[in-house]
Amino acid sequence: MSELETRLLDRGQSAAAAPKTELPSHKWTxxxxxxxxxxxxxxVVACHVENNVPIRSEREVIRGHGQHWIRxxxxxxxxxxxxxxxFLPMLCQQCSxxxxxxxxxVYASVHSERENLNxxxxxxxxxxxxxxxxxxxxxxxxxxxxxQFEGPITEMLNPDVTVRSxxxxxxxxxxxxxxxxxxxxxxxxxxxxxxxxMVPACAQTCxxxxxxxxxRSDPQSQxxxxxxxxxxxxxxxxxxxxxxxxxxxxxGSDGGAG
Amino acid sequence: MTEKISRRDFLRLGAxxxxxxxxxxxxxxxxxxxxxxxVRPPEQQVSGVATWFATTCRQCPAGCGVIVRLMNGRAVKLxxxxxxPLNRGKLCARGQAGLQMLYHPDRLSGPLLQSTRGSREFxxxxxxEGINRLFQALAKAGPAVAMLGGATMxxxxxxxxxxxxxxxxxxxxxxxxxxxxxxxxxxxAQAMGQVYGRxxxxxxxxxxxDVVFSFGAEFLGTWTSAVRxxxxxxxxxxxxxxxxxxxxxxxxxxxxxxxxxxDYVAIAPGSExxxxxxxxxxxxxxxxxxxxxxxxxxxxxxxxxxxQAARECGIPLEALQRLARRFADAExxxxxxxxxxxxxxxxxxxxxxxxxxxxxxGNAPAGVNTTPPDLGLARKSxxxxxxxxxxxxxxxxxxxxxxxxxxxxxxxxxxEAAGFLEALAQVPLVVSFGAMVxxxxxxxxxxxxxxSYLESFGYExxxxxxxxxxxxxxxxxxxxxxxxxxxxDVLLTVARGIPAxxxxxxxxxxxxxxxxxxxxxxxxxxxxxxxxxxRARFQQHGGWWPAPAVAAPTLRPQPFTVTAERATFDGxxxxxxxxxxxxxxxxxxxxxxxxLPLLQGVPxxxxxxxxxxxxxxxPATAERLEIRDGDLLRVTSPHxxxxxxxxxxxxxxxxxxxxxxxxGHQDLGRFARDRGSNVVQLLGAALTDEGGxxxxxxxxxxxxxxxxxxxxxxxxxxxxVTEGLGYE
Numbered sequence: 001m002s003e004l005e006t007r008l009l010d011r012g013q014s015a016a017a018a019p020k021t022e023l024p025s026h027k028w029t030x031x032x033x034x035x036x037x038x039x040x041x042x043x044v045v046a047c048h049v050e051n052n053v054p055i056r057s058e059r060e061v062i063r064g065h066g067q068h069w070i071r072x073x074x075x076x077x078x079x080x081x082x083x084x085x086x087f088l089p090m091l092c093q094q095c096s097x098x099x100x101x102x103x104x105x106v107y108a109s110v111h112s113e114r115e116n117l118n119x120x121x122x123x124x125x126x127x128x129x130x131x132x133x134x135x136x137x138x139x140x141x142x143x144x145x146x147x148q149f150e151g152p153i154t155e156m157l158n159p160d161v162t163v164r165s166x167x168x169x170x171x172x173x174x175x176x177x178x179x180x181x182x183x184x185x186x187x188x189x190x191x192x193x194x195x196x197x198m199v200p201a202c203a204q205t206c207x208x209x210x211x212x213x214x215x216r217s218d219p220q221s222q223x224x225x226x227x228x229x230x231x232x233x234x235x236x237x238x239x240x241x242x243x244x245x246x247x248x249x250x251x252g253s254d255g256g257a258g
Numbered sequence: 259m260t261e262k263i264s265r266r267d268f269l270r271l272g273a274x275x276x277x278x279x280x281x282x283x284x285x286x287x288x289x290x291x292x293x294x295x296x297v298r299p300p301e302q303q304v305s306g307v308a309t310w311f312a313t314t315c316r317q318c319p320a321g322c323g324v325i326v327r328l329m330n331g332r333a334v335k336l337x338x339x340x341x342x343p344l345n346r347g348k349l350c351a352r353g354q355a356g357l358q359m360l361y362h363p364d365r366l367s368g369p370l371l372q373s374t375r376g377s378r379e380f381x382x383x384x385x386x387e388g389i390n391r392l393f394q395a396l397a398k399a400g401p402a403v404a405m406l407g408g409a410t411m412x413x414x415x416x417x418x419x420x421x422x423x424x425x426x427x428x429x430x431x432x433x434x435x436x437x438x439x440x441x442x443x444x445x446x447a448q449a450m451g452q453v454y455g456r457x458x459x460x461x462x463x464x465x466x467x468d469v470v471f472s473f474g475a476e477f478l479g480t481w482t483s484a485v486r487x488x489x490x491x492x493x494x495x496x497x498x499x500x501x502x503x504x505x506x507x508x509x510x511x512x513x514x515x516x517x518x519x520x521d522y523v524a525i526a527p528g529s530e531x532x533x534x535x536x537x538x539x540x541x542x543x544x545x546x547x548x549x550x551x552x553x554x555x556x557x558x559x560x561x562x563x564x565x566q567a568a569r570e571c572g573i574p575l576e577a578l579q580r581l582a583r584r585f586a587d588a589e590x591x592x593x594x595x596x597x598x599x600x601x602x603x604x605x606x607x608x609x610x611x612x613x614x615x616x617x618x619x620g621n622a623p624a625g626v627n628t629t630p631p632d633l634g635l636a637r638k639s640x641x642x643x644x645x646x647x648x649x650x651x652x653x654x655x656x657x658x659x660x661x662x663x664x665x666x667x668x669x670x671x672x673x674e675a676a677g678f679l680e681a682l683a684q685v686p687l688v689v690s691f692g693a694m695v696x697x698x699x700x701x702x703x704x705x706x707x708x709x710s711y712l713e714s715f716g717y718e719x720x721x722x723x724x725x726x727x728x729x730x731x732x733x734x735x736x737x738x739x740x741x742x743x744x745x746x747d748v749l750l751t752v753a754r755g756i757p758a759x760x761x762x763x764x765x766x767x768x769x770x771x772x773x774x775x776x777x778x779x780x781x782x783x784x785x786x787x788x789x790x791x792x793r794a795r796f797q798q799h800g801g802w803w804p805a806p807a808v809a810a811p812t813l814r815p816q817p818f819t820v821t822a823e824r825a826t827f828d829g830x831x832x833x834x835x836x837x838x839x840x841x842x843x844x845x846x847x848x849x850x851x852x853x854l855p856l857l858q859g860v861p862x863x864x865x866x867x868x869x870x871x872x873x874x875x876x877p878a879t880a881e882r883l884e885i886r887d888g889d890l891l892r893v894t895s896p897h898x899x900x901x902x903x904x905x906x907x908x909x910x911x912x913x914x915x916x917x918x919x920x921x922g923h924q925d926l927g928r929f930a931r932d933r934g935s936n937v938v939q940l941l942g943a944a945l946t947d948e949g950g951x952x953x954x955x956x957x958x959x960x961x962x963x964x965x966x967x968x969x970x971x972x973x974x975x976x977x978x979v980t981e982g983l984g985y986e
Contacts, residue, residue, distance in 0.1 A: 035502075036492050038478040039514040039863035041845060042485075045354040045856050049335055055859035058869035058933075061971035071973060072863050076908060081524070083908040085517040085864060150928075151363025152739055153855075155332045159306075204337055207348040207488025208495070251520070252502065 024183075024192065025114040027244070028174055029216040029223045030203070032089055034250040035231075036210035039072050039087040043202035043211065047091075050175060050201035052157050052164075054147030067141045069172040070202055086250065089211070091202070092139040092172035093235065093243030094118050100131035100140060108169070115179065116244060120171055127167040136236050140171045174213075175200035195221040306330070312339050312800030314718050314730040316711035317352040317359070318847060319409035319438060320483040321718040321728075323800040324349065324356070326735040333357055333712060333736050338485070339800045343728050344720050345485040351845055353485065355856035359710050360739060362853060364927035365693050366707035367740040375688075375701050378925075385743055388706050393752045395687050399659035401427040404649055408435035408666030409443070409640060410850075412716030412732055414772060415664070417636035418749045418763065425759035432641045432649050436671035436848035436938065440840070440919060441481055442600025442609075444640045445951045449595070449609035450626045453617065454813050460613075460623035461486075461722035462592050464503065465493035467621075469588035471537075471581075472507045473530040473612050475596030478515040479844045482722045491518075504588075506581060508533055509598070511839050511874065511916045512909030514863045521581075524911050527837040528825030528955065529571040530599040531608025533578075534615055535560045535822020536567040540582035541618065547586020551618055555586075558614040560822045570824050572911070591619040598841070601955035602825035606948040611822050617815045624725035626813075633727060634778045637719040644950030646676070647943070653681035660687045664708065664745060669697035670849055670923065670936065673952075675897055675943035691745045694853060696926045707742040709734075714744045715768050717775065717801070729779065730801040744768060780804065827958045828942055829896045834958035836879070838895060839916040840937050846920030852930035853923075862918070865905050866973035871921035871934025872905040875961070876912040880904065883961060890966040893917070895959045897942040900935035903968050915959060 047053060047070045056067050070091040076083045098118045100109045108124035109131045111117070120140075132140035146166035149157065157163060160177035164170050182198045195214050203211035214223035223246075231249040308327050315322045315336075323342025327335040336356050340347035369388030370380035383391075396403060403426060405419050411433070419431050438444065443459055451457030459482060464470055477487040494503040507519035510527045525533055538559035545552045568575040585591045593615035599608040616622060646668075652658050654677065661682070672678045679701060682688060688702035699705050708714070716732035746768030753759035765771040776796045777789050783805030786792040796802055827837060842848050844863060851857040861868045873891055885891065889904045893915070902917060910916055922936025944953045 033496075036495050038488060038491065038518045039844075040478060040484065040488065041351040041860055041863055042349060042354055042488075044860050045351040046349070048856055048860070049354055049357060055855040057859075058971045061859070061868050061973075062969045066859070066861070066868065066971075066973055068860070071861070072866075074863060074866055074974065081908065084522060085512055085909055087514075087517065087863065152361040153358060153363060155361050155739070156334055156357040158334045159329050159332075201335075204347070205349045205354060207345075207350060207485045208492030209489075210492065 025116075025217070026193075026215045027116045027217040028094070028179070028198075029214060029227075030094075030174070030200075030245045031212040031223045031226055031248065032245065033210045033212070033248040034086070034088065035248060035252060036208040037087050037089060038208060039074065040207060041072055042205045042207060043070050043089060044068055044072060046201040046205040047172070049156065050158055050161070051173070052161050053141075053170075054143075054149070060144070065142075065144050067143070069141065069170070088235070088247070089202075090137060090139065090235070091245065092118065093137050093241065093245045094174060096242035096244065097240060099134040099136065099239075099241060103130040103134045104128070105130070117174055117176060119173070119176070120169060122162055122164050122168050122170065125168045127169065129169060132169055136239055136241065140169050143168050143170065311733065311735040312731070312798065313712065313735055314412075314716070314732040314800070315349070315353045315356060316410050316412065316732070317356055317851070318480075319443075320344065320485070320722065321720040321730045322349060322353060322483070322485050323730055324353065325800070326712065328735065331736060333360060342730065342800055343726065343803050344483065344724065344730070346489050348485050348489055350485045350488070351860065352847060352851055352857065355851070355854045356712065358854040358856050360712045360736070362694065362927060364695070364853070365710070365740045366695065366705060366742065369707065370705040372703055372705070375703065378695070378700055380695075380705070385741075388704065389748055389751055391704055392689060392706065392748065393755050395660050395689070396426065396752060397756060399426075399687070402657060402659035403428040403662065404652065404658045404660070405431040405662040405664070406646075406649065406666060406668060407431050407433045407638075407664045409433060409438045409638065410435075411638065411665035412711070413635065413637045413718050414716045414768065414775070415746055416638045418746050418768070418771070419662070419664070420636065421762045422749050422753055422759050425753070425756060425762045432645050433638050434641050434643065434646045435666040436919065437842065437850070438640055439601065439643065439952050439954065440597050440842045440848055442595070442597035442605065442951070443482070444642055445600035445605045445946065445949050446595055446609050447640070448949045449606050449613060450623070452606075452610060452818050453613045453815055454622060454626050455816050456626055456813060458626050459722045460595075461625040461724045462594050462623050463724065464490035464592060466497065467494055467503050467590045467592045469584060469591045470494065470503060470505050471585060471591070471593045471615065472505065472515060472519070473534065473593065473595050473608075474509045474598045475594040476513045476515045476841065477594060478518055479513055480842045480847055481597055486722070486724065504584075506584070509596075510837065510911045510914045511841070512864065513841065514844060517864070523573055523577070523581075526570065526572040526824070526911070527839060527914055528602045528604075528827065530596070530602075531604055531611040532567050532822045532824050533571050533573070534593065534608070534611035535562055535820060536564050536571065536578055537582045537585060538611070538614055538618065538820065539564050539567075540579055541586045544579070544582065546583050548589065551586045554618045558617065558820050560611070560820045562822055567822070585615065585619070588619070590621060592616065592621050593619075598839070598955045600951060601946070601953060603947050603953055603956050604823060604825045605946040605951055607821045607823070608825070610818055611820045614820045622812070622815065625723035630723065630727045631780065633719070633729065633780070635717065635719055635729060635775055642950035643952035644945055646672070650676060650678055650681045653685050656684050658685050660689065661685045662689050662691070663698055663702065664691040667696045667698050667849070667926075669701055671938060673897065673938055673941040673943050675941075677943075693742060694927050697924055700925055706745070706748055707740070708745040709738055709742045712736060713738045713742070715746070715772050717772065726804065728801060728803045731796050733797045746771070776802070825956060827956050828944070829958035831958070834895065834960045835913075836959050836961065837914040838940060838957045838959045839910070839914050840941070840954060841916060841918055843918040843920040846918070849920045849923065849936070852920055852933070853927040855929045858929055858933075861973040864909060865907065867905065867971060868973070869933060869971045870968075871902050871918065872970075873902045873961070874905050874907050874910050874916040876910050876914075877906055877908060878912045879915070879961075880906040883963065885961075885963060886967075888967045888970045890964045890968060892962045892964050893940060893959050894962070895940040895957045897957065898939040900937065900939050901964060902935050903970065905970070915961065
């Protein structure tokens with residue numbers, strides 16, 4: 001049975017209704033315009049809520065065990081009193097040559113070719129932390145303890161996303177649960193995905209629209225249109241990890257939609 | 259299970275089972291796979307259909323529209339309402355954390371009585387008894403009832419409180435909280451009244467601006483509506499045809515707004531008005547800028563010596579001249595007054611001086627410069643600190659028999675010098691409507707917990723108003739989680755027993771009230787033919803707004819005078835060497851966010867510290883006093899003292915230390931209690947020169963080491979910070 005047929009059955013629809021097409025492949029890409037990032041942390045909180053990322057206690061944060069799938073890194077530039085802070089939102093870069101993948105002894109860190117995503121299979125993970133060690137972006141977060149959601153806070157857990165147990169590595173998934181939803185909606189309606197239909201939680205809430213998400217294999221998509229400019233760079237580009245997160249340097253503009 | 263399968267076998271079997279999916283898995287160092295169902299986590303499956311409801315965020319007074327995602331009756335995610343004219347589909351960190359307000363484990367279930375104030379020993383009573391006690395006390399107190407509310411109280415509740423108080427001949431509610439004081443809401447509105455003849459919170463359109471001068475306005479962090487300003491800022495940076503607006507920010511400390519600016523100027527504390535005055539003088543005397551600018555500036559510029567002003571502000575004269583030219587030359591130049599200047603001794607003068615720059619550039623703020631249509635809806639107006647002081651004086655004089663408190667936490671938010679707690683001791687009955695036990699509820703006799711904003715009805719006339727009126731609707735999105743009751747219904751129940759109130763408040767419940775209010779609204783942006791449909795659409799769309807936006811007549815600036823001098827600070831330079839810069843935390847705001855783990859546990863953008871409070875100081879100060887990160891410092895002002903951990907940062911002037919508001923709670927739930935210290939304890943209760951605001955930006959402090967250290971809970975590198983503390 002094809003993946004699509006399984007999904008239609010999951011939704012209570014007849015597998016016979018499946019369009020006779022393969023699931024389309026995507027090059028999911030994120031573009032972060034640092035000229036617009038204000039360090040407001042809306043993306044961080046949105047991500048915590050969407051992905052059931054636990055908040056770690058003060059003691060754990062002191063130990064360096066703070067857990068965020070996306071975080072705002074603050075750097076200082078310049079000398080003396082001319083020093084200015086800059087912000088860099090950091091999340092899993094969804095590398096095409098991901099250093100975290102070959103080191104996993106149990107295939108918990110795997111690559112999906114079709115979606116160009118780096119996946120973490122929680123129920124395979126045995127917590128060796130090799131992947132986290134090998135990640136140059138410190139994007140992987142280890143659950144040193146089982147998460148604690150006190151009292152009715154459990155009610156706000158997103159049922160689309162696993163609640164990871166202790167001893168498991170986790171990281172940004174590009175909101176793969178949202179990708180599933182929009183893909184399936186498009187399939188059932190028998191149309192291709194529209195640009196801008198798939199929005200991860202961070203991009204959806206970003207007040208300045210600094211985060212843009214899309215499929216760069218679609219030349220008309222906003223990300224594809226904005227790639228290749230003078231301001232574009234990737235973090236630790238020289239390592240050859242080929243990330244799917246692109247940044248645009250602050251201090252310039254691509255011009256607006258008009 | 260009959261046979262034992264080792265993990266390796268299991269994996270082998272798994273690989274065989276997924277044979278169709280594994281592509282060249284054995285040979286490539288990269289393993290390209292398509293996940294098959296047996297390892298398909300919930301992320302890979304679609305588990306039912308979500309429902310969405312529109313309502314209004316109440317984490318700050320702005321009134322952003324939110325849509326709530328519900329799965330099986332549980333609220334699981336908040337998003338911005340894309341239709342809402344204020345926030346246009348976006349939300350800030352505090353807005354995103356709203357669900358924890360709803361599902362907080364320390365919310366109260368049912369009314370509580372406290373026999374000894376401050377004992378924290380509460381006894382549960384049922385709602386009938388609670389409401390009955392409120393009614394009895396209200397009937398007995400008559401006109402000697404007072405009400406203190408916060409700016410996040412929804413407008414419908416304000417209306418009900420006002421009507422109830424009017425019916426018993428009591429004075430109207432006093433609306434005051436620290437958040438709006440730190441944002442300078444009331445002072446800035448008063449200044450707008452002097453400049454444009456309409457006292458309203460100014461709203462500045464940035465999307466098409468060439469140059470924006472921000473005078474300490476943290477409009478990308480907390481000021482008035484950080485979400486809307488974020489939307490404006492995003493558009494401002496990428497305007498059509500590659501145009502990019504330029505932001506200049508003046509502040510003694512690098513806030514996240516300062517960091518985002520192209521040109522950050524670290525001005526001396528309290529000199530915002532002086533900078534604006536000097537810019538006006540330079541434009542006037544230098545005949546700078548586009549036609550008419552210099553002439554207009556000549557009519558407004560204060561008489562001052564520019565060289566001396568530049569020295570006092572801490573800006574080189576050449577830099578000031580360059581900035582004056584830049585502002586005058588820009589076709590669309592905007593100046594934004596911030597909250598800190600409004601809390602300075604010369605707050606109103608400074609706000610007028612900055613608004614004079616907008617008069618010169620011909621860009622009056624939206625919302626102030628127009629006359630909105632009368633919507634027939636009651637809306638809150640904020641009171642000044644002077645009004646709070648006269649309420650405290652009445653309490654102290656024994657003229658208040660009963661005090662009602664909703665959406666504000668004066669025991670935490672007011673400086674000790676205001677004497678609130680002493681005066682409270684003279685009030686025979688204090689009723690709190692808090693959803694949790696906060697510092698004020700601890701000093702009350704009766705707690706009638708209100709529902710969270712995601713469980714109650716209401717409306718909010720959106721402020722700041724960006725040129726076109728918006729009424730945001732609030733509706734319950736889940737069945738109530740705790741046995742709390744909406745204050746609106748409690749008030750309507752009580753009113754039935756008081757004849758004058760019953761006549762003034764003839765509604766069955768707050769839904770009835772709300773329906774009648776909505777019925778009177780003019781035509782909205784969406785079609786609605788019947789009254790029934792109008793009510794339904796109001797809630798479905800998340801509010802009322804006209805389409806196209808109402809173009810109201812433009813008001814002209816009135817004649818006003820600009821004076822420019824530096825603000826004064828309490829404490830002399832020898833005993834108190836540093837200026838104290840207080841700012842609302844991006845996450846905890848004025849302290850109301852401290853109860854939520856989502857806001858406590860997310861690092862502050864500038865210091866990357868979570869869960870703690872800190873004193874920001876310059877490396878030169880740290881070197882002189884031999885202070886390292888994490889050293890606990892005793893910070894002393896002429897009004898009080900607190901202990902807080904040092905955070906050494908280049909992002910502050912050497913003569914200034916900065917402390918965020920928000921921590922130092924004794925109550926407000928398990929996540930807020932006993933963390934850090936409350937900076938308000940360093941403040942006096944003096945008023946600003948004009949307008950009756952609290953002069954919170956006007957204190958000098960001294961620093962001393964206590965000899966103790968704590969480990970800093972920061973995201974950034976901790977090398978050398980946690981040594982010797984047992985945390986390595």
